[in-house]
Amino acid sequence: xxxxxxxxxxxxxxxxxxxxxxxxxxxxxxxxxxxxxxxxxxxxxxxxxxxxxxxxxxxxxxxxxxxxxxxxxxxxxxxxxxxxxxxxxxxxxxxxxxxxxxxxxxxxxxxxxxxxxxxxxxxxxxxxxxxxxxxxxxxxxxxxxxxxxxxxxxxxxxxxxxxxxxxxxxxxxxxxxxxxxxxxxxxxxxxxxxxxxxxxxxxxxxxxxxxxxxxxxxxxxxxxxxxxxxxxxxxxxxxxxxxxxxxxxxxxxxxxxxxxxxxxxxxxxxxxxxxxxxxxxxxxxxxxxxxxxxxxxxxxxxxxxxxxxxxxxxxxxxxxxxxxxxxxxxxxxxxxxxxxxxxxxxxxxxxxxxxxxxxxxxxxxxxxxxxxxx
Amino acid sequence: xxxxxxxxxxxxxxxxxxxxxxxxxxxxxxxxxxxxxxxxxxxxxxxxxxxxxxxxxxxxxxxxxxxxxxxxxxxxxxxxxxxxxxxxxxxxxxxxxxxxxxxxxxxxxxxxxxxxxxxxxxxxxxxxxxxxxxxxxxxxxxxxx
Numbered sequence: 001x002x003x004x005x006x007x008x009x010x011x012x013x014x015x016x017x018x019x020x021x022x023x024x025x026x027x028x029x030x031x032x033x034x035x036x037x038x039x040x041x042x043x044x045x046x047x048x049x050x051x052x053x054x055x056x057x058x059x060x061x062x063x064x065x066x067x068x069x070x071x072x073x074x075x076x077x078x079x080x081x082x083x084x085x086x087x088x089x090x091x092x093x094x095x096x097x098x099x100x101x102x103x104x105x106x107x108x109x110x111x112x113x114x115x116x117x118x119x120x121x122x123x124x125x126x127x128x129x130x131x132x133x134x135x136x137x138x139x140x141x142x143x144x145x146x147x148x149x150x151x152x153x154x155x156x157x158x159x160x161x162x163x164x165x166x167x168x169x170x171x172x173x174x175x176x177x178x179x180x181x182x183x184x185x186x187x188x189x190x191x192x193x194x195x196x197x198x199x200x201x202x203x204x205x206x207x208x209x210x211x212x213x214x215x216x217x218x219x220x221x222x223x224x225x226x227x228x229x230x231x232x233x234x235x236x237x238x239x240x241x242x243x244x245x246x247x248x249x250x251x252x253x254x255x256x257x258x259x260x261x262x263x264x265x266x267x268x269x270x271x272x273x274x275x276x277x278x279x280x281x282x283x284x285x286x287x288x289x290x291x292x293x294x295x296x297x298x299x300x301x302x303x304x305x306x307x308x309x310x311x312x313x314x315x316x317x318x319x320x321x322x323x324x325x326x327x328x329x330x331x332x333x334x335x336x337x338x339x340x341x342x343x344x345x346x347x348x349x350x351x352x353x354x355x356x357x358x359x360x361x362x363x364x365x366x367x368x369x370x371x372x373x374x
Numbered sequence: 375x376x377x378x379x380x381x382x383x384x385x386x387x388x389x390x391x392x393x394x395x396x397x398x399x400x401x402x403x404x405x406x407x408x409x410x411x412x413x414x415x416x417x418x419x420x421x422x423x424x425x426x427x428x429x430x431x432x433x434x435x436x437x438x439x440x441x442x443x444x445x446x447x448x449x450x451x452x453x454x455x456x457x458x459x460x461x462x463x464x465x466x467x468x469x470x471x472x473x474x475x476x477x478x479x480x481x482x483x484x485x486x487x488x489x490x491x492x493x494x495x496x497x498x499x500x501x502x503x504x505x506x507x508x509x510x511x512x513x514x515x516x517x518x519x
Contacts, residue, residue: 047428048404048427111404112406115403116402116404117403238498242475243479245473245476246475246480251470258475258501258505261475262500262502265498265501266499269495269496272491272495331480334480335479338479342491342494346491
């Protein structure tokens with residue numbers, strides 16, 4: 001135990017006497033007298049049920065919350081009545097400004113996440129794996145890819161979990177959304193592990209890739225971690241998932257990538273909307289984010305590590321013959337170019353058009369990817 | 375009775391089947407996007423499909439993309455759309471090279487046109503639903519234009 005409260009309620013005579021009094025039937029009903037503004041909460045669309053947006057009313061709405069939350073440092077939900085004075089404990093949230101965490105439309109992403117959950121055990125047609133013959137080189141390449149993706153998904157589970165308790169409880173929608181992300185990413189790690197074990201097994205863990213992933217986890221602020229993970233990292237991984245669906249050896253893997261792709265795209269959308277909200281409302285942070293991305297983009301090239309690149313080339317070309325490898329290099333080169341272009345487009349839309357000019361990615365791409373193609 | 379492709383009636387029929395197979399689409403979750411489908415040929419056709427919660431609630435033919443707020447548009451020549459639907463009709467879902475994702479990814483046989491990256495990402499956020507929507511044509515008698 002590292003936290004000892006300021007009061008030991010089990011030996012507090014006032015508290016014990018009051019509880020005993022209540023149990024004798026002497027209720028004072030003081031909590032019933034608190035004045036509350038009457039609000040009307042109703043389902044705008046019965047098919048969606050009662051959504052978080054339906055609950056954005058009166059004093060409970062995020063729009064009626066100050067930009068910096070000073071009054072609450074505990075676990076009180078937005079709109080609850082707080083104790084007077086300093087009685088409410090301070091749980092030490094470090095993210096108390098709305099710009100620290102908020103993103104446009106975050107309530108909708110929550111609802112979408114809740115309605116589009118799926119189950120690795122039952123929603124992937126594992127029973128069909130035996131119906132397809134996969135050549136050994138393709139199967140091993142696929143399992144090498146699954147190994148890297150399992151590592152990626154671990155960090156994507158850990159980052160939201162790391163920052164959640166630092167967020168002020170008034171930002172419940174963001175805390176909730178990143179909790180859905182944590183379960184999404186845990187599910188993805190489950191999917192890739194199960195697929196590898198159902199086939200040739202897990203292969204080499206990635207040294208360079210893990211260095212890149214460490215950069216995400218060690219970001220100094222939530223916004224830096226978010227722009228690295230959601231916009232840069234998951235944007236790249238979304239394109240990788242699309243490519244993986246394209247080069248999947250059988251319909252089983254194709255279904256797996258269709259499902260993980262949906263979750264990943266939702267995380268990218270939240271990250272984009274957080275970055276956009278941050279740029280719109282806190283433009284002075286631009287140099288810091290740019291400086292961070294200069295380094296983050298260098299880190300990310302670690303994901304182009306040789307084992308992963310070779311396995312993708314073998315999958316893209318559907319074999320290890322020279323002709324297959326030539327075709328695989330073309331396929332991988334095309335999707336890597338897409339990864340970079342889509343990232344620049346997202347950064348531009350979020351308010352960072354300068355990434356296209358100052359990013360080390362283009363030069364790195366020319367040196368690494370174009371070099372492979374040559 | 376055969377339904378002509380491309381036509382408004384074709385996509386209206388897919389929307390009707392989507393509603394009929396509600397359980398499948400409710401399992402996949404909310405889908406909220408306005409998707410454009412462009413069929414290139416001698417006379418190009420552009421359709422706006424509005425997905426809302428579990429349904430495709432509106433299908434319209436547009437004379438220009440500006441007539442609707444499209445999140446993204448899938449553009450392909452008529453022969454490619456035909457190949458895709460014929461692949462779906464072989465066994466109820468497309469062969470690996472004919473999924474919406476595969477067609478629109480490497481090689482860009484099917485173009486994804488978009489302005490806002492968030493609109494673009496909706497194609498991937500709702501991919502399973504949009505693929506299942508197209509798969510509703512699996513046993514439809516189609517009269518090709």
